[in-house]
Amino acid sequence: MWLIAVSAPLLPAIVITVFSRYGVKATALWRRALAWALRLMRGRVCVRSTHAFVFSKCTHGKVDSVLETFDLYADTHPSLCIGPETGEALDEVVRRVRPSRVLELGTHCGYSSVRLLRLLPPGGRLITVELDPLTAELGEEIILVGGFKHSQFQVLTSSSAEAIPTLRSFLEPDQKTSEGFNLVLMDHDPQQYLPDLLALEREQLLCPSGCSVLLINRERGAEDLREILDHVRVRADGCSIKTELQFMVEIFYQKDSGDVECDSKI
Numbered sequence: 082m083w084l085i086a087v088s089a090p091l092l093p094a095i096v097i098t099v100f101s102r103y104g105v106k107a108t109a110l111w112r113r114a115l116a117w118a119l120r121l122m123r124g125r126v127c128v129r130s131t132h133a134f135v136f137s138k139c140t141h142g143k144v145d146s147v148l149e150t151f152d153l154y155a156d157t158h159p160s161l162c163i164g165p166e167t168g169e170a171l172d173e174v175v176r177r178v179r180p181s182r183v184l185e186l187g188t189h190c191g192y193s194s195v196r197l198l199r200l201l202p203p204g205g206r207l208i209t210v211e212l213d214p215l216t217a218e219l220g221e222e223i224i225l226v227g228g229f230k231h232s233q234f235q236v237l238t239s240s241s242a243e244a245i246p247t248l249r250s251f252l253e254p255d256q257k258t259s260e261g262f263n264l265v266l267m268d269h270d271p272q273q274y275l276p277d278l279l280a281l282e283r284e285q286l287l288c289p290s291g292c293s294v295l296l297i298n299r300e301r302g303a304e305d306l307r308e309i310l311d312h313v314r315v316r317a318d319g320c321s322i323k324t325e326l327q328f329m330v331e332i333f334y335q336k337d338s339g340d341v342e343c344d345s346k347i
């Protein structure tokens with residue numbers, strides 16, 4: 082306590098010294114910290130009211146009603162859910178890829194999880210990762226309200242960076258030795274998109290005979306998204322940009338010619 086009392090008057094001097102010495106870097110760091118804190122606060126407020134609205138107004142067990150109620154909420158409130166426009170583009174990819182194992186980074190209130198789950202084949206499975214414990218709890222409840230069972234999905238409360246090295250153990254026992262995910266949806270933190278893609282590759286969690294990695298782009302032209310796209314564009318080893326929409330980018334990952342089947346399209 083005494084340390085805080087003594088150092089408080091020195092704070093302005095410390096801030097001025099840091100900013101004059103490390104100018105641009107310190108300002109960028111400060112901006113990122115502020116944006117992160119704002120995102121977290123906005124997310125918390127939004128997830129409670131989104132959950133309350135959807136939980137009380139939708140027909141439980143009816144997946145279409147759950148999605149329509151989310152859309153109704155977003156008509157009159159700010160929302161972090163991907164919404165119907167991006168949702169339809171996502172549906173198209175899921176129908177084309179027909180994945181049996183899907184990874185989602187950034188559960189939020191469960192909107193995109195429900196969208197994904199309703200199109201998976203019987204036996205298909207979704208693992209969704211959410212950093213914030215309260216959000217993870219509320220998102221999981223909405224997925225259950227949509228009529229899905231724990232045998233079909235798992236919500237992991239963790240940062241993506243911490244979750245990725247553990248993911249293999251969450252695949253079904255008979256899938257532990259299999260080829261990983263056929264579809265990955267990243268809608269968490271654009272600064273994590275590239276490190277997480279690299280970590281998924283390192284852990285061999287992307288199916289080598291084909292995996293679509295979808296990146297949601299909320300801040301059009303954001304620097305962080307450019308970083309991952311530049312990375313993919315210069316690669317010549319089976320990782321390429323398949324489609325680039327304004328709000329969503331699809332990266333296609335393929336390490337071998339497709340001789341090894343990753344039981345998508347089951």
Ligand SMILES: C[S@@+](CC[C@H](N)C(=O)[O-])C[C@H]1O[C@@H](n2cnc3c(N)ncnc32)[C@H](O)[C@@H]1O
Nearest residue numbers: 162163187189192193211212240241268269270
């Ligand atoms: C934009 S929302 C996701 C919306 C969701 N895809 C939907 O459409 O319903 C982003 C979520 O990612 C979570 N998040 C942010 N950074 C994360 C990280 N590093 N790892 C896991 N989750 C993260 C946030 O707490 C937030 O709930």
